Amino acid sequence: MKLYYSSGSCSMSCHITLEESGLPYEAVQVDFDKPTDAALVEKMNALGTLPVLHTDDGKQLDQNLAIHHYVALKAPAKNLMPAPGTPTYFEAINLLTFVATDLHKSVGALFGLAAYENDKPVQATVRKNLLGRANETLKYLDTKLQGKDYVMGSQFTAIDAYAFTVASWTKYVDISLAPYPTLEKYLGRVAARPAVAKVLKEEGLV
Numbered sequence: 001m002k003l004y005y006s007s008g009s010c011s012m013s014c015h016i017t018l019e020e021s022g023l024p025y026e027a028v029q030v031d032f033d034k035p036t037d038a039a040l041v042e043k044m045n046a047l048g049t050l051p052v053l054h055t056d057d058g059k060q061l062d063q064n065l066a067i068h069h070y071v072a073l074k075a076p077a078k079n080l081m082p083a084p085g086t087p088t089y090f091e092a093i094n095l096l097t098f099v100a101t102d103l104h105k106s107v108g109a110l111f112g113l114a115a116y117e118n119d120k121p122v123q124a125t126v127r128k129n130l131l132g133r134a135n136e137t138l139k140y141l142d143t144k145l146q147g148k149d150y151v152m153g154s155q156f157t158a159i160d161a162y163a164f165t166v167a168s169w170t171k172y173v174d175i176s177l178a179p180y181p182t183l184e185k186y187l188g189r190v191a192a193r194p195a196v197a198k199v200l201k202e203e204g205l206v
């Protein structure tokens with residue numbers, strides 16, 4: 001398997017799930033600021049986004065949710081997703097979808113507002129409105145984590161790789177985690193996992 005990722009972006013979550021899976025893979029770092037790298041991504045994925053995963057059987061997956069699911073099912077012994085069809089599996093799909101849609105899109109929306117609107121007061125109003133939704137999703141995640149080590153309980157899953165990556169963006173977009181102490185502790189717990197620490201180092205984030 002070959003994963004194309006950009007440092008610290010949502011594609012880092014797939015890098016973490018691959019590392020946690022113990023499966024052989026190659027990780028290729030892409031720098032969107034380099035025109036040749038951006039062109040490579042466009043050529044692979046018309047949406048111009050990462051992650052892109054090339055599977056061993058010649059297929060391409062370019063959605064986080066699908067990649068997490070795929071890698072987890074390729075390494076069943078690691079329990080990165082519950083067994084398909086079980087009640088906990090649907091609970092996991094529900095949470096994975098929450099991370100991919102509500103959490104990712106609400107926290108991610110706060111990046112690069114200046115690219116959409118130059119006017120500072122307008123930017124401030126847009127940010128205020130977007131912050132409301134981002135905080136709702138962070139609160140939801142914090143609530144789901146109460147009394148647990150990971151979102152599904154005591155078992156680390158691919159959902160944690162994704163939730164950790166997106167919730168860690170709060171430091172880049174100036175969202176305080178003070179109202180979410182459970183989430184803050186969880187981020188430290190996930191970051192301390194050897195596979196996660198290895199990926200953070202490889203991506204140049206620590």
Ligand SMILES: N[C@@H](CCC(=O)N[C@@H](CS)C(=O)NCC(=O)O)C(=O)O
Nearest residue numbers: 009010032048049050062063064065
């Ligand atoms: N639908 C995709 C979206 C992935 C996505 O938003 N990727 C962002 C990084 S988090 C990206 O590659 N943006 C292009 C850029 O930064 O130029 C998924 O959820 O997998």
